[in-house]
Amino acid sequence: MASIKDVAAEAGLSVATVSRVLNDHPSVSDDARRRVMAAVEALSYRPNAVARSLRTDQTRTLGLVISDVMNPYFTELARSVEEEARALGYSVIIGNADERPELQDHHVTTLLDRRIDGLLVSPTDRGSPRMLEAARAGTPMVFVDRWIPGVDVPVVRSDGRDAVRDLVAHLHALGHRRLAIIAGPAATTTGRERVDAFREALGDHGLDLPDAYIGQGDFQADSGRRVTEGFLDLAEPPEVVFAADNLMALGALDAVRARGLRVPDDLALAAFDDVRWFVHTDPPVTAIAQPTGALGRAAVRALVDRIEGRPGESVTLPARLVVRRSCGEPAPTTQSPHPSPVRRSTS
Amino acid sequence: MASIKDVAAEAGLSVATVSRVLNDHPSVSDDARRRVMAAVEALSYRPNAVARSLRTDQTRTLGLVISDVMNPYFTELARSVEEEARALGYSVIIGNADERPELQDHHVTTLLDRRIDGLLVSPTDRGSPRMLEAARAGTPMVFVDRWIPGVDVPVVRSDGRDAVRDLVAHLHALGHRRLAIIAGPAATTTGRERVDAFREALGDHGLDLPDAYIGQGDFQADSGRRVTEGFLDLAEPPEVVFAADNLMALGALDAVRARGLRVPDDLALAAFDDVRWFVHTDPPVTAIAQPTGALGRAAVRALVDRIEGRPGESVTLPARLVVRRSCGEPAPTTQSPHPSPVRRSTS
DNA sequence: CCTCCTCGTGGAATCGATTACATGAGGAAT
DNA sequence: ATTCCTCATGTAATCGATTCCACGAGGAGG
Numbered sequence: 001m002a003s004i005k006d007v008a009a010e011a012g013l014s015v016a017t018v019s020r021v022l023n024d025h026p027s028v029s030d031d032a033r034r035r036v037m038a039a040v041e042a043l044s045y046r047p048n049a050v051a052r053s054l055r056t057d058q059t060r061t062l063g064l065v066i067s068d069v070m071n072p073y074f075t076e077l078a079r080s081v082e083e084e085a086r087a088l089g090y091s092v093i094i095g096n097a098d099e100r101p102e103l104q105d106h107h108v109t110t111l112l113d114r115r116i117d118g119l120l121v122s123p124t125d126r127g128s129p130r131m132l133e134a135a136r137a138g139t140p141m142v143f144v145d146r147w148i149p150g151v152d153v154p155v156v157r158s159d160g161r162d163a164v165r166d167l168v169a170h171l172h173a174l175g176h177r178r179l180a181i182i183a184g185p186a187a188t189t190t191g192r193e194r195v196d197a198f199r200e201a202l203g204d205h206g207l208d209l210p211d212a213y214i215g216q217g218d219f220q221a222d223s224g225r226r227v228t229e230g231f232l233d234l235a236e237p238p239e240v241v242f243a244a245d246n247l248m249a250l251g252a253l254d255a256v257r258a259r260g261l262r263v264p265d266d267l268a269l270a271a272f273d274d275v276r277w278f279v280h281t282d283p284p285v286t287a288i289a290q291p292t293g294a295l296g297r298a299a300v301r302a303l304v305d306r307i308e309g310r311p312g313e314s315v316t317l318p319a320r321l322v323v324r325r326s327c328g329e330p331a332p333t334t335q336s337p338h339p340s341p342v343r344r345s346t347s
Numbered sequence: 348m349a350s351i352k353d354v355a356a357e358a359g360l361s362v363a364t365v366s367r368v369l370n371d372h373p374s375v376s377d378d379a380r381r382r383v384m385a386a387v388e389a390l391s392y393r394p395n396a397v398a399r400s401l402r403t404d405q406t407r408t409l410g411l412v413i414s415d416v417m418n419p420y421f422t423e424l425a426r427s428v429e430e431e432a433r434a435l436g437y438s439v440i441i442g443n444a445d446e447r448p449e450l451q452d453h454h455v456t457t458l459l460d461r462r463i464d465g466l467l468v469s470p471t472d473r474g475s476p477r478m479l480e481a482a483r484a485g486t487p488m489v490f491v492d493r494w495i496p497g498v499d500v501p502v503v504r505s506d507g508r509d510a511v512r513d514l515v516a517h518l519h520a521l522g523h524r525r526l527a528i529i530a531g532p533a534a535t536t537t538g539r540e541r542v543d544a545f546r547e548a549l550g551d552h553g554l555d556l557p558d559a560y561i562g563q564g565d566f567q568a569d570s571g572r573r574v575t576e577g578f579l580d581l582a583e584p585p586e587v588v589f590a591a592d593n594l595m596a597l598g599a600l601d602a603v604r605a606r607g608l609r610v611p612d613d614l615a616l617a618a619f620d621d622v623r624w625f626v627h628t629d630p631p632v633t634a635i636a637q638p639t640g641a642l643g644r645a646a647v648r649a650l651v652d653r654i655e656g657r658p659g660e661s662v663t664l665p666a667r668l669v670v671r672r673s674c675g676e677p678a679p680t681t682q683s684p685h686p687s688p689v690r691r692s693t694s
Numbered sequence: 695c696c697t698c699c700t701c702g703t704g705g706a707a708t709c710g711a712t713t714a715c716a717t718g719a720g721g722a723a724t
Numbered sequence: 725a726t727t728c729c730t731c732a733t734g735t736a737a738t739c740g741a742t743t744c745c746a747c748g749a750g751g752a753g754g
Binding site: 350351352362363366367369370394395396397398399400401402403 | 742743
């Protein structure tokens with residue numbers, strides 16, 4: 001593969017001049033510019049990004065360490081992150097942690113070794129030494145969706161408190177009184193917060209959340225199935241399950257169906273995270289929708305701000321409830337794939 | 348960030364020795380090794396992958412340019428690619444082409460600029476000059492899922508011919524005679540092949556595929572919706588639509604539902620690509636399942652073989668039919684989320 | 695005791711770019 | 725005519741690693 005020296009030789013100029021042309025530095029003659037361009041063309045030369053990065057100490061690359069790529073929510077997040085990054089002139093390298101701390105650590109390490117300019121993380125746990133160390137050492141970093149308390153890093157996330165309140169009001173209005181939740185891992189902020197928000201909202205209606213109605217999941221479908229089976233085996237099973245993410249809701253659907261029961265008649269179901277498939281499931285699932293694209297974009301902007309020496313602030317965007325049929329209400333008759341929400345949180 | 352020089356200074360040795368320890372070269376004394384390790388620890392030194400790559404001319408990184416990350420089939424493929432690559436000591440950088448040739452070209456270019464060791468592509472079109480040039484120039488490359496005829500690059504894909512034949516037999520047995528297809532872009536091999544296989548299978552039953560029953564889609568949900576609406580507007584609409592990928596099937600489902608019609612009663616539906624959500628849609632969708640994980644792994648192995656100087660061969664794996672309820676047959680009574688296929692292709 | 699190997703180590707070149715500094719030509723100002 | 729700038733260009737240092745080559749110490753064999 002042709003290097004800058006080959007181009008310089010072909011053009012009859014020094015590498016310095018070639019470099020100047022390539023980085024359109026003002027002080028080059030038109031003649032030199034033309035000759036360099038011709039040589040570049042003739043050799044189909046492309047600058048070596050590795051060499052350039054070594055010299056300039058910047059890779060124009062962002063690392064994104066995500067909890068689980070197979071989760072449509074994170075897939076969408078990753079996509080919006082890449083789009084915004086590309087618009088700002090950065091590439092993105094995605095690392096999939098699969099909800100496993102040791103894999104997360106592996107990806108953080110290799111990304112850091114590659115000297116990415118900044119790191120976007122949706123932490124699976126409370127943070128490995130390597131990650132905390134990097135944050136302390138000043139590697140530009142932003143948490144997205146989930147975060148680690150006590151670490152001084154901007155957080156871009158969505159606040160589901162209002163939406164959960166709307167959801168509980170909706171469920172209460174439908175006559176449900178025994179409400180259960182399939183929680184996410186306690187090591188994640190989203191795992192804890194969603195339970196807290198749910199409990200708080202139940203409190204508003206004078207209901208409480210007994211321990212038996214808190215199932216411990218891990219954000220994966222299997223755990224949703226397992227927890228739901230446990231709920232159905234209780235002497236007094238809940239009337240509704242609220243899954244803290246879309247995959248556990250899918251697992252819950254599996255469990256209900258495997259027993260030959262029906263949603264919502266035998267057990268109502270709601271989920272955190274709205275995904276397009278929820279429109280087509282049997283029945284369509286009532287869910288709390290996060291502004292996923294906006295989160296990804298905001299996270300990238302905050303990170304790039306940090307990288308380029310600007311402040312880079314935390315952002316919190318509201319989630320909203322999307323009512324469908326999985327909790328018992330007849331479907332609003334509408335053509336739209338996303339029936340109108342009960343209430344839209346203010347932004 | 349500490350460099351190898353700092354480590355050398357701290358250990359009281361030369362950078363050469365430090366480098367030898369780090370790459371566990373045989374000829375280093377135990378004493379030197381200990382001192383280097385101590386210095387590495389003390390400075391929490393990590394080697395700079397950028398510098399290393401420049402010197403060794405290898406990045407231990409694979410590029411994966413995928414047609415559409417939001418498509419669950421490709422998400423799963425990407426995941427298996429990353430897993431296998433990691434097992435073989437490589438990282439993966441994913442570029443999402445979003446079915447847009449110019450985006451595909453953008454990613455191929457930046458990946459090549461970064462001097463990735465090899466490229467895995469699922470081409471969106473017939474190939475940009477840059478990509479064809481890279482293939483000709485000997486950049487290790489493997490096509491996965493889709494390929495470009497006439498380019499001398501191994502292809503790892505799945506053959507759906509038998510499964511499509513099984514599908515058509517199934518549809519025919521259910522009494523369907525007017526069968527339509529939502530095709531993928533003609534620029535892609537999968538777009539063309541699935542239509543051919545379908546037509547051929549229809550021929551086996553003395554049926555033909557009129558032009559009016561071939562809708563032109565682009566592998567995205569919207570096109571599935573549009574084409575299906577067109578089918579429903581025909582004087583003699585088809586009894587079945589076969590969508591050439593899962594997203595177009597989703598669009599078809601939208602279209603049917605928007606008219607207040609039912610699957611399979613008013614229109615039966617089948618899809619190429621099985622995704623886990625198809626079990627839970629209303630009704631569960633009959634689909635052709637590709638061995639996605641195996642494809643991803645085989646593709647990585649073929650690519651790494653090429654990179655490391657071994658042959659690196661093409662692989663074709665069979666797809667199989669998974670019957671559910673969207674074509675009219677009552678569901679087989681089973682607990683399994685994937686009811687037993689009508690017939691399993693031999694591997 | 696001399697020669698020859700082996701082993702551990704260090705010096706320095708190298709990968710492909712960017713960039714500070716030097717240089718020389720040519721024009722403007724005095 | 726002399727001095728001083730500006731502009732286009734080149735030389736060479738540099739980034740952080742790897743690796744070829746040279747060298748000295750020490751042991752084995754004659």
